Amino acid sequence: MNCLSLIRLNAGDHGKVEKILAGSAATKRLYEMGFNTGARIKVLKNDSGPIIVCLGNNKIALGRGLAEKMLINIEH
Amino acid sequence: MGNTIALVGNPNSGKTTLFNALTGSNQHVGNWPGVTVERKEGEVRFRDKVYKVVDLPGTYSLGAFSEDEMVARDYILTGNPDVVINVVDATNLERNLYLTTQLLEMGVKVIVALNMVDEAESKEIYFDVKALSGRLGIPVIPTIACRRQGLDDLLAAASIKIDSAKNGQFAISYGESIDTKLITLKSYLSKSELAIPLNWLAIKVLEGEEYALRIIKEQEALQGSTDFRSFYEELAVHRDEYQLDIVDARYNFVNTIVKGTVSRPAEPKTTWTDKADDILTHKIWGLPIFAAIMLIVFQLTFAIGEDVLGESMAEGIEALGEIIKSGLVSISAPWWVTGFVTEGIIAGLGEIIGFIPLILVLYLLLGLLEDSGYMARAAYVMDNIMRAVGLQGKTFISMIVGFGCNVPGVMSTRTLENRKDRMIAILINPFMSCGAKIPIYLVFIAAFFPKHGGLVLFSIYFLGILMALIMAKIFSKTLFTGEVSHFIMELPPYRKPTLRNVIRNMWDNVSEFLVRAGTIILTVVSALWILAVLPVGVEAYGPESILGRVGSLIAPIFKPAGFGTWQAAVGLFSGIAAKEAVVATLGMVYAGVSEGAELVSTIRSVFTPLTAVAFMVMTLLYTPCAATIAMIKKETGSVKWATFAATYTFALGWLMAVLVFQIGSLLGFA
Incomplete structure (x- = not known):
């Protein structure tokens, strides 16, 4: 499997949420916003600020601290 | 005063716009999550009846993550709305239906306003509304709140729902282990007299929501039972895992609803929003x-x-x-x-x-x-x-x-x-x-x-x-x-x-x-x-x-x-x-x-x-x-x-x- 922390992905990369290693409240919130296991995301932007990902038709900005704790199974 | 309609929905689902369209009241639409921090009320007249409309804060869930969520949850549980209109952003169906699932778990009378269908169409997303409604077991009405389209249909469906019997028992499987726990828990809960839907309460206890845990704590009969206490302590150990399993189960349910009833392009179209964001959120030029x-x-x-x-x-x-x-x-x-x-x-x-x-x-x-x-x-x-x-x-x-x-x-x-x-x-x-x-x-x-x-x-x-x-x-x-x-x-x-x-x-x-x-x-x-x-x-x-x-x-x-x-x-x-x-x-x-x-x-x-x-x-x-x-x-x-x-x-x-x-x-x- 090809799993990477979201923070190490580049703009244009896409994959499925594999696991979230944040605290239980933050993890639940992410799940409820649609980042549940298997959800497909695409990275739109990853520079110095929060990371912007595309989830379904949504754009969501995620703080870098949080992005670090999200493992993504990259698809090619 | 006539019946009460509560509006519930995700932030940015167009809920406030729908509220304005229905009531013509002075209210404000914002684009950031949860601008509706206060409870807003208005009135709408439909077929010679006046309905009170309550606009609840935009939420992703009905837990206790923020005060907005608690306000919405408490109103639905204790405010006794006659019907809940769940405003759903058609361009983001899955995540929005997650909230719908929770409303169904609560057993309240709910209908879905499938809002912004025009925006969905421009993104080449199409729905089989009838099938959606059939699978959810509740009316689904397409609306375009900002152009006041679908409002009459929505109100008609709401008034029918108000007069109809309560929703039947809604049950999805959360996986064998959780399902068994739920049944046991419900049998314990049924012994105490509680005004809240037991099914919902049991799920919330497994999710470890403070609110539900507090209710359990107040039940002296339950606390007196050693059987219950050992069962309850066992639950606490697995709480984190249950929590996420339950969320996953809800999404699985949503996926079965959506499969075959929604068609959309494999790759979301690049919109001018994306192009504008390239500049407006640029790391150098943004500020x-x-x-x-x-x-x-x-x-x-x-x-x-x-x-x-x-x-x-x-x-x-x-x-x-x-x-x-x-x-x-x-x-x-x-x-x-x-x-x-x-x-x-x-x-x-x-x-x-x-x-x-x-x-x-x-x-x-x-x-x-x-x-x-x-x-x-x-x-x-x-x-x-x-x-x-x-x-x-x-x-x-x-x-x-x-x-x-x-x-x-x-x-x-x-x-x-x-x-x-x-x-x-x-x-x-x-x-x-x-x-x-x-x-x-x-x-x-x-x-x-x-x-x-x-x-x-x-x-x-x-x-x-x-x-x-x-x-x-x-x-x-x-x-x-x-x-x-x-x-x-x-x-x-x-x-x-x-x-x-x-x-x-x-x-x-x-x-x-x-x-x-x-x-x-x-x-x-x-x-x-x-x-x-x-x-x-x-x-x-x-x-x-x-x-x-x-x-x-x-x-x-x-x-x-x-x-x-x-x-x-x-x-x-x-x-x-x-x-x-x-x-x-x-x-x-x-x-x-x-x-x-x-x-x-x-x-x-x-x-x-x-x-x-x-x-x-x-x-x-x-x-x-x-x-x-x-x-x-x-x-x-x-x-x-x-x-x-x-x-x-x-x-x-x-x-x-x-x-x-x-x-x-x-x-x-x-």
Whole structure:
């Protein structure tokens, strides 16, 4: 499997949420916003600020601290 | 009163727009999560029946993550709405149906408004509405709230639902282990008399929601049973795992609903929102663009509000004052009536009304930014800076709201989930220079810096932001230590602002300002007028009047800041009641001046450019108005924090004003 922390992905990369290693409240919130296991995301932007990902038709900005704790199974 | 309809939905689902469309009420649509922090109500007439419509805060879930969620959850559970309309964003069906699933778990009567189907179509997303409705087991009505389409169908479905029997038992499988636990738990719960749906409560207990756990704790019969206690302790061990399994199960359910009923392109189309975001959230250009937008907002406010509209308004008031004065003189009213009306009321209101155009323009522009979806980007580009002072980007939104008025500014911190963020955001909000302070700056700008109005105004605002950031840093290092919270924020697509929403929002704010002007400010001005002419026989507004003596008592405090006159002291003092009263008070105490131009020339003779700057800095930073202090008390739930906010701001304002004056004097400014 090809799993990477979201923070190490580049703009244009896409994959499925594999696991979230944040605290239980933050993890639940992410799940409820649609980042549940298997959800497909695409990275739109990853520079110095929060990371912007595309989830379904949504754009969501995620703080870098949080992005670090999200493992993504990259698809090619 | 007829039946009650509650509106529930995700942030940015168009729920507030639907509420406006249904009720035609004055309400406001925002693009950042959870702008509807207050419960809003309206009425809609449909087929000779009147329905009460309650707009609940936008939420992703019905748990206890933020106060918004709790408000929505509590209302649905205990407010007894006759039907719940779940507003669903058609372009984001899965995530929105997650909330629907929770509503179904609660067993309430619910119908779905599949909103923004036009936007979905433009993204090539199509629905089999009938199949969707069949699988969910509840009516699904396509709507386009902003164009008022589908409203009749929606209301018709709602009225049928109200009259129909309750939803049947809704059951999805959460996996074998959880399902067994649920059954056991429900059999325990059924022994106690609870007013809440047991199925829902049992799920919430497994999810470990505080709210549900508290209910269990209060059940003495359950707590007395050793069987239950050992079962319950066993649950607690697996809570984290259950929590996520339940969320997953809900999404699995949603996926089975969506499969085959929704068709969409394999790759979402690149929209112009994406292209705009490339620039507006750019790592280098994002911030300067934001700063430029704010500068333009203030320049326009100044140019249109003050120069074009404000002057003609002021002239009108002046003329009106003259007419009333000559009327009173011609009927030979006693001196104190004429004095009170012309010097107290007309002068006081005149000063205020003259500034209405300015506030109108400011709210119009801020409303446009908000409605277009830009505010979420502002939070995004500010995240790094806010993080440096121990906060997160979303905090900046409450600060921008504070530019209009600190009362909603403080209120808007409710969307911040973390207590540290929230407390700091509340405490620094008063440094965001509110609309009511603008008139004060304008008088001093007109007196000393008429050529550089926009720039001076921008600098004042900038200083306010700077002080807020510095204090935030200090607070996060001292009073509220702890981790910086996570930033999760939706960036809604840019939308063309709906003129109706923007104008409604503007009108709401301005009418609130007018009501305040008509009550608090008038009271303050009247009280000050009485104090200014008593005891009988003293020179009105003279230093011998009660007002003068009180002012003289306070004045020495401000001596080191260069404006140690009793008039200035009285002016600042009235500002603690309401900032709108300051200019009116200054107008009165500087020899009963009733006209704008006269006040400006008096100010020019009493102040110097340097003391004017010191006074403006004091005005910017010192104690917020009574309404804001009251809101701080309400939101922090503590008199202690409200008192702290009122005093530390005063101390800081004084210190900065003194620094400005002393350093300015040393450098040779006057």
